[in-house]
Amino acid sequence: MNTQEMVQIALDLAKLDELPMDSAISVEGENITSVLAGIDMGAAELSLARQLGYDCVARHHNMVPRLGKLGDLVAHDHYEKMVKYGVPVNVxxxxxEHRxxxxEIMFHGSNLDGAPSVARLLGMPYVGLHTPADLLGERAVEAKVAEVCSEKENPTVQDVLDKLLTIREYAQAPEGQKPxxxxxxxxxxxxxxxxEFxxxxxxxxxxxxxxxxxxxxxFICMHMDGDxxxxxxxxxxxxxxxxxHMSSDSIGFNQILDAWEAKGVKVTRVGGLI
Ligand SMILES: [Fe+2]
Known part of the structure; x- marks a missing residue:
């Protein structure tokens, strides 16, 4: 497979027409047979991949220069969802607008081309898929919530939690990071x-x-600030x-990696993947 085909598989699974702002092919590659994949994969993991003989690195948290425009995606996607759940359009x-x-302010000062510049230097194919994976994780969890709601008229928070713990990534979350x-x-x-994924x-x-x-x-979230x-x-x-966070990110990203494996690509999971 090549990186374009790998990305297309992710877009098809997520039912997206184009690569969202927070996803990218930083370095293109052909004839990929082995991928080192993780939630966070930077310069160290790129050189490890080269050392170990992998021919592509895939990550979920895709820190690339165009995140400087991520405000557009956040505003658009959050708006659509808020309106879907009944928030008045004016609110x-x-x-x-503020968000x-x-x-934009948050990302303006970040070093966003650090890891991609290392991938270019190494000539290591480098793919990042954020929103496609988050959408897949969100839909998987929504499907479980729908199951609880069909089984019980007025489910409690514990009923919902119990159902979500039937998802492997949640059942296997490490101590201290359990749902x-x-x-x-x-x-x-x-x-x-x-x-809210x-x-x-x-x-x-x-x-x-x-x-x-x-x-x-x-609210079912991946993470939440203390305040x-x-x-x-x-x-x-x-x-x-x-x-x-890591378990929830893994649910969607694993679906994409599973689909690559089904096409014959060897995938090794590190970097926070559960
Ligand atoms: Fe994440």
Whole structure:
């Protein structure tokens, strides 16, 4: 396979027409038979891949120069989702105008071409897939949530958590990073559940409060900042299930890697993949 075909497999799985802003082929390659893959794969892993004889490196967290424009993706995807869950268009628009600028400011000073420059120097094919994997992970978790809701009229947060623990990546999460209820109690009614995985970056407090105002009862997230957890506890209206960053990222990325393996490519999983 070549890198274009590898990326196309990911886009087809995620039902996307084009490579999102947070995904890229930094170095193209042909005749790829072995891939070293991980959540975070930088300069050290690129040179390790060369040393060990791999002919491509694939990563989930794709730090590349065009992330300087990630604000567009975050604003667009978060807007679509907020409106889908009932947030008024005027509220979603105003919140995300601010968010777009904040994301641009966040990435403006980052060293985004560091690892790609090493890949170019080594001539090592280098692929990064962020949103395609996050969408696949989000859909897998949404499907499990739908199962709970079809089995029980008013599921609790614990019911949802138990169902999600049937996903291998969550069952095998390392000690200290297990899925957990960070806001609410095991007996709390889940209410309307939203899975917040895709969209480039996690939602911020004002966005989450807008979802609550629109009727969302439980957030399922990969990770959450401590001050947002504190604020949502004080707000005392919603529940939050934090499923773990590496496990959640692995669910979607593993689907892509499995599809490459099905085409005969050897994939070795390191760099945070579960
Ligand atoms: Fe991530």
């Amino acid at each position: 979603a628009q105003k919140l995300l 777009k600028r904040a994301v 957990a209820i960070w806001v609410g109690e095991p007996t709390s009614y889940a209410g309307k559940v939203i899975v 895709a969209g480039g970056l996690a939602g911020e407090l004002d966005e989450l409060k807008a979802y609550i105002d629109a009727g969302v009862g439980t 947002i957890v504190k604020a949502l506890r004080e707000d005392n209206r919603c529940n939050v299930l934090v499923m773990g």
